[in-house]
Amino acid sequence: MNGPAGTTILRGVRPLGGARRDVTVRGGRIVSVTDPVMDPGNGHGASAAADVTTADVTTADCDGLIMLPALVDLHTHLREPGDAASETIASGTGAAAHGGYSDVLAMANCVPVTDTPERVRHIIERAARTASCRVHPVGAVTDGLAGRDLAPLDAMAAAGAVMFSDDGVCVDDPALLMRALEAARRTGTLVAQHAQCPRLAAGGQINAGAAARATGLPPWPATGEETIVARDVVLAGATGGRLHICHVSTAGTVEIVRWAKARGWPVTAEVTPHHLLLTDLMTRDSDPLHKVNPPLRTAQDVAALRAALRDGTIDAVATDHAPHTASSKDNHWCEAPFGMLGLETALPVVAQALGAGDEPDWNLLATVMSTRPARIAGLADTAGRPLRAGEPATFTLVDPRADWRVDRTESVSASDNTPFHGMTFRHRVVATMVEGRVTADIDRRLVP
Incomplete structure (x- = not known):
């Protein structure tokens, strides 16, 4: 630099x-x-x-x-350590810089999982040597993302973790989640939930309804997301711990988040660029480049997500940047991994999704892609600042x-699994x- x-x-x-x-x-x-x-x-x-x-x-x-104030991503998979073929801190933050980002939150589902203070410090130290933007570790909620035992959240927060999430899997045990929310309240951090009920969405591959019928692939129903969100906002209200809903994808989830916020509960939510622009119509050719979790939803869901971002029900845009090697994506749909690249294309995608004519609302884009994400992550002293x-x-x-x-x-990413090619x-x-x-x-x- x-x-x-x-x-x-x-x-x-x-x-x-x-x-x-x-x-x-x-x-x-x-x-x-x-x-x-x-x-x-x-x-x-x-x-x-x-x-x-x-x-x-x-x-x-x-x-x-x-x-614009440089962007802040609440949801980035950098894959290091454990999967350098897909991404490294160096390549992922290079992609982030080319996408306009100054800060990214690095999700915990690495190999090994970021579930100890030592591993939090390793991410910070590695980023200090190789990153093109600022990297903030996300600690796992549970040991090994296994959903059984709570990870040492207080110690990880002291080591520099700014958020806790088992993203990639859902924290299904409500008692564990309550304890995590209580720890988040103590440490001034927050818990980000990957809302996917394992009993309702287990084995799901594609949005339930017309897309699943057209492809014959296992359906991933909206209720698989909405039931977890409904449960968890109540837990946030009960504990006072800050809850963040990852990658909202359905109109029903929007209404639940709106209901929770109306009660003053400490709930925030994000939406991805791809869920703001693409619909499940794109999955009917069964191209795994369009395979993502949660799945692309209907045009009606997309319209609800855009409206919720405009009115503040959804607080922020987060990429869920999920790099995968070409060989892993070049498979039958069910064998290919979930996930899409997002960092390099996020701003133009969101500008198009929210634009009215030639000029999008730049104040809105700055708010949802910089100011609010910085505030949610506790980075507002250095990120998402005014241009003055x-x-x-x-x-x-x-x-x-x-x-x-x-x-x-x-x-610029080490991978090329973008659904926006062409x-x-x-x-x-x-x-x-x-x-x-x-x-x-x-x-x-x-x-x-």
Whole structure:
């Protein structure tokens, strides 16, 4: 990564999609956000600061690029340790930086599972050496994700875990979950639940209904998610422990979360980019690139998810970035693993899903992809910050006229299992900066 030495002047950026501004970065912080001074030679804004000619000043033409606070992902699978063929901390955070992310929460389902304070510290230490963005470990709720014995949550929180989750499997035992929520309350963290009732969704492969009938694959019913969410929000209300619902996928779950929030219970929820854009119609060709857990749902579910994100019932977008090798995905549907890539495509996918005409609501995107995720994870002091003088220079730049066609062979991730291959999106992340360090610069705007 390029270091924060010197001064960078970004000419003509549009913070949160607003008017053009010249933004000056120095020493890892934003030092000014000013109206551009018009240059009669080209009609573009030229900050007075751009007249500085010292060797340590870089002036970048960013005319019309959207500036957003860098994104925060509550749900990333980095696969390290244990599955370097699919992803490593280095490759996964490289993908995150190219997708506009400054911070990712690394899920616990590694090999070995992140279920001890020593393993939490290992993730932190490894990330300090190899990561392109900040990595925050998620500790397992139960030993080995086995659902029988509670992992040492207090000790893992002290070691640096910011959240607890057995994601990939559901914490099915309500008594265990209550104890986990009580520990989360003590430690100021939260529990993230993968809502999948093993008795209702066991063996499920594809959304129940027309998709399952068309393919003949085992159905994964909406009730398999909704019954767990209904139970768990009640437990959160009873304990006061913070509960986060992973990858909400059904209209019914939305209503349960809305009901819980109306009672003031400590419940938050996330939705993935793919559940906001894709429907179960795409699974009818049985291509495992579209196999994900929970499964792609109906158009009616997608509409409910979008509405819930807009009205705040769903708090945040989280990628559930789940890399898998080409050989593992190139199988019969039932043998292929669940999961899709998400980090590099999240922002353009969400912009398209929530866009109205050519211009999405950039304030909304910043809220659901940066500000709220940072707040949920307890990172609001350093991530999801306002774009103003005195704040950390931690932001991403988006080309709103990119017409970018996704090509899986160009993935920065170690894997290429994206369901968006061949699709064209209007918006694309072109650069990311974290505390003044350039972590991604696709068209080399920020690097002299």
